[in-house]
Every structure is written in structure tokens, then in C-alpha cells.
Amino acid sequence: MxxxxxxxxxxxxxxxxxxxxxxxxxxxxxxxxxxxxxxxxxxxxxxxxxxxxxxxxxxxxxxxxxxxxxxxxxxxxxxxxxxxxxxxxxxxxxxxxxxxxxxxxxxxxxxxxxxxxxxxxxxxxxxxHPTQALTDLTTMLDHFGRIDGLRVLYVGEGNNSAAALALALTRYAGTHLELRTPPGYGLTREVLATASAQAARGTATIHERHDMAELPGGFDVVYTTRWQTTGTSKPDPNWREIFAPFQVGEELWVGSPDAVFMHDLPAHRGEEVTAEVLDGPASIAFEQAENxxxxxxxxxxxxxxxxxxxxxxxxx
The missing domain is CATH 3.40.50.1370 (Aspartate/ornithine carbamoyltransferase)
Incomplete structure (x- = not known):
């Protein structure tokens, strides 16, 4: 076959x-x-x-x-x-x-x-980017010993990596995927509908907002991706201003002190993530890359x- x-x-x-x-x-x-x-x-x-x-x-x-x-x-x-x-x-x-x-x-x-x-x-x-999602889940399973029940915060553009992660993670019981994506740069309706339907068939949940307000805590993983997705460009000349509030910094760990940080790489320190986070003790981004x-x-x-x-x- x-x-x-x-x-x-x-x-x-x-x-x-x-x-x-x-x-x-x-x-x-x-x-x-x-x-x-x-x-x-x-x-x-x-x-x-x-x-x-x-x-x-x-x-x-x-x-x-x-x-x-x-x-x-x-x-x-x-x-x-x-x-x-x-x-x-x-x-x-x-x-x-x-x-x-x-x-x-x-x-x-x-x-x-x-x-x-x-x-x-x-x-x-x-x-x-399906093989990226498989890498991400491999990293989570290796680190936590489980995927069921994990709470993941994804911050940044709803790009191909985010789409694959949404389609994969919602297959696992009790998981929650919280997406915070810039206005106009979220998951496509089709991907969000498919992931939501998968979650509804089981016990997973998925939620997307286009701001960083009222962010819940208790996440196991904080995940981001670079703002300029490989091979793409953005039609809005002011897109960096729209993305700026979605930078991942150490403040996101106030409500999730035990969370690990993941990034699909390549990374641009000072844009989608601060150097303190990417190179800090919570980061498993390079183990993720090895995976x-x-x-x-x-x-x-x-x-x-x-x-x-x-x-x-x-x-x-």
C-alpha cells in the first residue's frame, strides 16, 4: 500500500x-x-x-x-x-x-x-505544514510523556504551521489550543471549522481571538512562529504595527510559570519573540528542531x- x-x-x-x-x-x-x-x-x-x-x-x-x-x-x-x-x-x-x-x-x-x-x-x-505539526506533537510527547490534556497557547500569525497544529492537537483528548492571532491574520475559516468539529467530537477545545487581552493562564506550552512566513509577503505595508502586540515576552509566564516555549524556527529575536525567552530556561525550541x-x-x-x-x- x-x-x-x-x-x-x-x-x-x-x-x-x-x-x-x-x-x-x-x-x-x-x-x-x-x-x-x-x-x-x-x-x-x-x-x-x-x-x-x-x-x-x-x-x-x-x-x-x-x-x-x-x-x-x-x-x-x-x-x-x-x-x-x-x-x-x-x-x-x-x-x-x-x-x-x-x-x-x-x-x-x-x-x-x-x-x-x-x-x-x-x-x-x-x-x-503537516510534518511540522508531527514534530511539535513528538516534542510535547517526549517532554511531558503525554499529549492528552495539554494546554497550548499559540501566539502569532495563523499560518501553515498553526493550521497543521490545530488539525493535529484537536484529535487528542482534553487538549486546549488557545490561538491569539493578529486581526486579519488568523486561521482560515475552513481550518478553524475542521479543527473545531474535531474538538467537538471529543473532549478537546480550540479558541481563537485577535488580541492579547484577558489571556487565561495555566498553559503547558507557549508557541510562536516567525512573523514573515517562508515564501510569503504581506500586502499591508503596516503589518508590523499590527503584529507588535503579539510578541512573546517573559510576561506571558506570569500566569503559566511552568510552561515551556516552542518555536518552529527560524527565529527573529526582537520580533516575534524576545531573546530572553528564546534563549531562556523555558525554551525547548532547539530540541524541537532536533525532533x-x-x-x-x-x-x-x-x-x-x-x-x-x-x-x-x-x-x-
Whole structure:
């Protein structure tokens, strides 16, 4: 069976939990010492810049036994008019999995995935960054020993990382996701509706406001992302004034003294987060970045071999 990861919505609850738990096993060194991709070939195609995601999937594929073929933004005949569907058909006869960051349109990845041989992994589109959410949940599970019941404060633009986090976290029992997003820069209606419907089916909750007033406390995680999302620009010339109240500073820890800080990186100190927070004792942002590797390995393994049964992850 060929499995693709284009959206968090492509995963069943079992798949989601399996990938996240497996990522923790890879991080801890407790995963069985196997090379499930031995003899396979992974294509790594990035049309946009990337540090963590590209390195994680390249390194992860090699560690799992695969060989890799890397493509730059100008290497494929897509640039001369070949369709994504035809490109996918050709690549599927030579590759076993393709990790792709294209122009940002998820329809392009769906076309690459319109074949039965090669798995396709979304390495970020304009609407969603699913492998980032899997990294985030892996980090939470590794740090807290659980995801159920966690309270997460997300501050900043409702971008592709926020969308994926909302779609993933609301699958877990008793979680609460509080989003504080600048006016005009929140989650899309579609993503908020889907995440809210998921939460309503269980015991999770999700809430979005466009200010920083009346902020509740008791959060386990404070999360932000850089204001200028990779590969995007903002039409409003005064957008920095709109975003300024949403900077993450030490004052957010008054009501949540035990919270950890997470950031999908790259970070811009003095903009979305102060240096005191990013480099402070509450920050696990760079452990989160490392987990990109472990989560990527779990994703690749799932794509090629399916869910892996593992014993429950022990608490911290």
C-alpha cells in the first residue's frame, strides 16, 4: 500500500498517534535497530528554502537505509511545462518516496501523488505544514510523556504551521489550543471549522481571538512562529504595527510559570519573540528542531511500512 502525507487530514487517529510515538522512540534510541528503507530511493525536491525540513528528511532517509536523490528548484522539467501528474508518473518508476516543497499549492502535491508506486510527503505548502505539526506533537510527547490534556497557547500569525497544529492537537483528548492571532491574520475559516468539529467530537477545545487581552493562564506550552512566513509577503505595508502586540515576552509566564516555549524556527529575536525567552530556561525550541529528524524518520517509515506497534511512551 502506497501512503502519502499531504495533510494531517490524510492520517487516521491511529496513524497520527503511531507516527508521533515512533518519533519519540527514534529520539530516545529505543526504536528497534532496523533499516526499513534499505534498498529504497528517496527523492528530496525543494523549490523553496529549507534548513530543518530538508536536512531532517535527507538525514532521516539515509539513517533508515535509503539512498537519496536531491533536486534543486531548477532541476526538473516542471520548469519547461511538464505537468505534475506526468512528473509523478515518471518519478514513481524510479523513486520509492518523494519529499517535496513546491510552489505552495497543495494541488501540485496531489497530482504528484496520483500514482500507485511512490509515496509523496508534503514538506510545506502555503496552507499547511503537516510534518511540522508531527514534530511539535513528538516534542510535547517526549517532554511531558503525554499529549492528552495539554494546554497550548499559540501566539502569532495563523499560518501553515498553526493550521497543521490545530488539525493535529484537536484529535487528542482534553487538549486546549488557545490561538491569539493578529486581526486579519488568523486561521482560515475552513481550518478553524475542521479543527473545531474535531474538538467537538471529543473532549478537546480550540479558541481563537485577535488580541492579547484577558489571556487565561495555566498553559503547558507557549508557541510562536516567525512573523514573515517562508515564501510569503504581506500586502499591508503596516503589518508590523499590527503584529507588535503579539510578541512573546517573559510576561506571558506570569500566569503559566511552568510552561515551556516552542518555536518552529527560524527565529527573529526582537520580533516575534524576545531573546530572553528564546534563549531562556523555558525554551525547548532547539530540541524541537532536533525532533524534525526523528519525526521525519517516523513519517518515512510510515509511508513505506505503515504504523509500527510500540509500547506506550513512559512519562518524564
Amino acid at each position: 502506497t501512503r502519502h502525507l499531504i495533510s494531517i487530514n490524510d492520517l487516521t487517529d491511529e496513524d497520527l498517534r503511531s507516527i508521533v510515538a515512533r518519533g519519540v522512540r527514534f529520539r530516545s534510541g529505543q526504536a528497534r535497530r532496523e533499516r526499513p528503507l534499505d534498498g529504497e530511493v528517496a527523492g528530496i525536491y525543494f523549490k523553496k528554502t529549507s534548513t530543518r525540513t530538508r536536512t531532517a528528511f535527507s538525514s532521516g532517509a539515509l539513517r533508515l537505509g535509503a539512498q537519496i536523490v536531491a533536486y534543486g528548484p531548477d532541476d526538473l522539467q516542471l520548469n519547461t511545462g511538464e505537468t505534475h501528474a506526468d512528473t509523478g508518473q515518471v518519478m514513481s518508476r524510479m523513486l520509492d518516496v518523494l519529499v517535496a516543497r513546491t510552489s505552495g499549492d497543495p494541488a501540485e502535491l496531489r497530482q504528484l501523488a496520483a500514482q500507485q508506486r511512490m509515496s509523496v510527503v508534503n514538506a510545506m505548502t502555503a496552507d499547511e 524534525k529528524l526523528h519525526s521525519a524518520m517516523a513519517v518515512l517509515e510510515w509511508c513505506r511500512r505503515g504504523p509500527v506497534a510500540e509500547p506506550p511512551v513512559a512519562g518524564p
